[in-house]
Amino acid sequence: MAKKVVSTGSTTAKTGSTTVQAGFDYAPAPESRAIVDIKSSYGLFINGEFVDSTGGNSFKTISPSTEEVLAEIAEANDADVDAAVRAARRAYTRVWSKMSGAERGKYLYRIARIIQERAREFAVLESIDNGKPIKESRDVDVPTVAAHFFYYAGWADKLEFSGFGPDPKPLGVAGQIIPWNFPLLMLAWKIAPALACGNTVVLKPAETTPLTALLFAEVCQQADLPPGVVNIVTGAGPTGQAIVSHPDVDKVAFTGSTDVGRAIAKAIAGTEKKVTLELGGKAANIVFEDSPVDQAVEGIVNGIFFNQGHVCCAGSRLLVQESVADEVLERLKRRMATLRVGDPLDKNTDIGAINSAEQLAKIRELSEIGELEGAERWSPPCELPAHGFWFPPTIFTGVTAAHRIAREEIFGPVLSVITFRTPAEAVEKANNTPFGLSAGIWTEKGSRILWMASRLRAGVVWANTFNRFDPTSPFGGYKESGYGREGGRHGLEAYLR
Amino acid sequence: MNSGLSSLADATSSDAALRRFLHGLPGVDQVGAEQRAAGLGTRSIKTSAKEYAIDLAIRMVDLTTLEGMDTPGKVRALSAKAMRPDPADQTCPHTAAVCVYPDMVGFARETLGSSGVNIAAVATAFPSGRAALDIKLADVQDAVEAGADEIDMVIDRGAFLSGRYLEVFEEIVAVRAACGDAHLKVIFETGELQTYDNVRRVSWLAMMAGAHFIKTSTGKVQPAATLPVTLVMLEAVRDYRDVTGQMVGVKPAGGIRTSKDAIKYLVMVNEVAGPDWLSPDWFRFGASTLLNDLLMQRTKMKTGRYSGPDYFTLD
Known part of the structure; x- marks a missing residue:
């Protein structure tokens, strides 16, 4: 294959056009940051309110594209995680597990609609905190997040027809640990099916990307979600360990590295906890x-x-x-x-x-x-x-x-x-x-x-x-890529008994 | 390059060989092609890039009137507009060409003279292409004798869809010969060929037959030009240059009405075929209403204000 370019000849002469300019350089087209309001510090979201961590420790989240410090984030210690799990248990026993599926669905629909309304805010914040291009956060992450909440909202009052028994029950309190690659989307994958099935959750976002999860906490407040149904505790490995090893957590859902997944599997071995792991790949x-x-x-x-x-x-x-x-x-x-x-x-x-x-x-x-x-x-x-x-x-x-x-x-x-x-x-x-x-x-x-x-x-x-x-499509792995499925009808199984 | 050309010559040696060659081209996955076109459509072209794109788009317009009711007066007015699209602004470039029926070429020439605006004439029993070959060739000769610089022919879609590829090929070769010095654009009417696989095959067929330009549509059939169809054609001219070293132009026509649409096409030209195609010599828009939207956007970029449509001439 020859690479040499030979003009077909007289065309240029015929149109008599002047020679072409510098070329098509796309001018900067920045999405405005004005829509997001990043606070200087964030607390933990426990029982429907933002609270300080009892230990008083915090860490910084930065923008990976500029290394600019975005905010100070409270670090949850064992006591904070315990408070979050207790709030989740209380909400589970008193409110959420007693509520009809149709009512739970209404909350999920409301959350989905608020996410759509605030889509640009979520997309910009995600790109700032995570580093991913705005075209992806805007066209993939956030629309798929809303779609997940809409989808599982629809299941909430139809669980008896989901193929997991005539009267499937929720598990209780789900401890969920998510990675930094799709911060808000992984949150949706975890929270939407858990809530639809009647569970309450304690979720830990990754330490490098906590901001959209904390904005989601505001959405929970905006949607009047009963306090304690969703709790968000920020922190690194030790916070995650505290969730996994908490005796009152019924279910652990983790997405992340195979090494951490293996550690979680070891930690819960011999307990009653159910687990789903979505780990690495080399596709x-x-x-x-x-x-x-x-x-x-x-x-x-x-x-x-x-x-x-x-x-x-x-x-x-x-x-x-x-x-x-x-x-x-x-x-x-x-x-x-x-x-x-x-x-x-x-x-x-x-x-x-x-x-x-x-x-x-x-x-x-x-x-x-x-x-x-x-x-x-x-x-x-x-x-x-x-x-x-x-x-x-x-x-x-x-x-x-x-x-x-x-x-x-x-x-x-x-x-x-x-x-x-x-x-x-x-x-x-x-x-x-x-x-x-x-x-x-x-x-x-x-x-x-x-x-x-x-x-x-x-x-x-x-x-x-x-x-x-x-x-609507289940997702999950073979071998060291983990076990359990998320998404679709199959994704309900992980949150039902 | 020579080996590429000679292997292509073998491909057109018989109906069977041509069929084997065209059916041996890689397939086009519809979902993937449409996804790629939509993805390129999200590029955000602002400020200096938008100014560049709008002026380039104006220079690429084949300003078109192809109506039964066309008259010398209409064609003269259109020609004047092509030469000086914005009478209020001398820096505004002229369009690439006007595009008319063969019997209108003489009137266009009277107005255009040697202004640099080319005259393109549709021929070969446009738009259906349903006539005997000698009538089609006479149509072409008429237009050339009247002074057309470019001939926009239609292929015989019936022959293509029934698999008579060599017949389509030979007709293009014959028309190209009848064109003399005039440049040949080959219209596929992709709205009738329908599949992207057909678009890829007919693109190669026309390029091998000597087309200077490959063109989507007559404007008389819906859908006319679309981004994914143009994507497949841009891939074809890019690949054809890899094999032969020769560049072929692309002209989407019909249904492109806004600056925003035109800019999406230019982004696609830039990123799929490459910047070499960003010139009226290698890319054209077949359009009538597009020009005024480009002018309105151009004025807005220069003045910061939108003017009403009455501030731009109808034709």
């Missing part, structure tokens, strides 16, 4: 030679660069059929050169900031290991801002299954490219990982999609698309 995005190639390239980009690759189901391993590998990579590189990295609040930003210095260090370390192990690293030319935490979109070619970058979750915008020859080999390689959260298949051949999907050991298999989320 294979499998591109066959008969794929719709332009859409496959979009799917690869969306699979690994969506949300800076901070996605547990990210398509971080590209398995591409050897016969088209060169062509697909050439197209992928050309496409990557158009990705715009920078200010998360700019409406044209495709890739925002890495969420924390710690995560950036981990991405850098694994990328360096990739190079040391002999894989070839490539990023498009792109200028990164001077402040904040940034990593360019990166692909590694020449990766083999023995490389650490092909096995470990990087949780960043880093793609490992591996080739295969036959469908059977693609299945083998895709399944050859301790994880099993998601997979993608790209082919125009419907029968192959079905053949592959039945053999892939992954909780979600996308065909000719990737990273599509819908509240």
Whole structure:
């Protein structure tokens, strides 16, 4: 394939147009911050009110794109968690478990509507605190959050028809611990089904991204949700441990790293607590030679660069059929050169900031290991801002299954490219990982999609698309990617007995 | 490059070879293509970028009148507007061309002279394309003799949909020969071809037959131009250049009425085909009402105020 550009000749002369100017440089298009009102400090949300932590400790949350300190956040200690669990228990016994499903549904519908009304506020706040581009928080995170509340609001008065027995009951108090990659969306995944089923919750947002959860607490007040039904305690690992080990917590729901998930499973072993874990992944995005190639390239980009690759189901391993590998990579590189990295609040930003210095260090370390192990690293030319935490979109070619970058979750915008020859080999390689959260298949051949999907050991298999989320669809993993399902009718099971 | 061209020559050596080639092109996933087009549509083009885009869009307009009721007076007025879209502002660029029926070319030429605004004529039994080949070619010759710089032909959609690809190919080759020095735009009427796979195949077919431009629609069939259809065509011209080294232009036509829409197309040109296509030589808008919206936005950018529609000429 020749790259030389030859004009077809006389066209330019014919229109007689003057020569073209500098080019189409998109001017800055920042979303205004004026809509959010970030307070200088935040307390804990217990029993319907914001209260100080009894220990008086606090931590700072910063904007990962500027390193600017956004607010001081109260750190919940054991006593605070205990107060939150007691509030949740009281609300459960006195109010929430006695309320009819239809009434609970009304509250959830109200919350969903308020989130829609305040969508821009949530989106801007999420992008500031998390670093993700506004186009994603605005077009993906917040609309999906509202959709989750609407969806589970609809289940609240229909639980006896959900297929989990004639008269399913709530579990009680749910302790929920969520990660920093989709702060508000993970909150919705946890809180919406729990409340719909009649449970009350104590939720801990991640320490680097507490702000939208605290804004959600305000929404609970605005919706007149009975005090104690939702409690939000901020803090780091020890706060999470206090929730997990609290004797009056009936159910633990966790989304995060496999290491922490393993620790939680150990901590609750031998107790009556039920648990769902949604952990890491190293998903294979499998591109066959008969794929719709332009859409496959979009799917690869969306699979690994969506949300800076901070996605547990990210398509971080590209398995591409050897016969088209060169062509697909050439197209992928050309496409990557158009990705715009920078200010998360700019409406044209495709890739925002890495969420924390710690995560950036981990991405850098694994990328360096990739190079040391002999894989070839490539990023498009792109200028990164001077402040904040940034990593360019990166692909590694020449990766083999023995490389650490092909096995470990990087949780960043880093793609490992591996080739295969036959469908059977693609299945083998895709399944050859301790994880099993998601997979993608790209082919125009419907029968192959079905053949592959039945053999892939992954909780979600996308065909000719990737990273599509819908509240009606269950989500969860095989093997070290966790257990239990969230979303859809299946998601109710985790909160019913 | 030569190997690319010669393999394409093989592809058009017989009906069977052409069918194999076109059906061997990668498929287009409808959901994915529409998602990509919608995603590009969310780009936010403001201030200096918007000024640039609006002036570029004006320079890309093929100002069009294709009505049974067209008269010399209407065409003269349209031509005057094409030369000087905003009489109040001498810095406003002229449009790329006017687009008229062949019998109106002479009247357009009287007004346009050597102003730099091209004259495009629709031909080959526009808009249906249902006529014998010699009649289509005579239609083209008429327009060329009357002074048309560009010929907008329609393909035989019936032949394409029934799989007679070589027939469509040979007709384009014949029309291109009849064009002489005039540039050839090939209209697919994508609203009738319907699938994106068809759009990709017909794009390659027309490019291999020598089209200078590939164009979505006549404007007489709904849907006319859409963002996803144009996306698929932009991918085709990009890929064709990779193989042959030759650039082919793209013209969405019909249904593009607002500056906002036009800017979405320009974003798509920029990010899919690449900045080389950001020129009236390689991208056009077939439109009639779009121009006035561009002028209103242009005036607003310069003055900070919106003017009413009466401050812009009807044609």
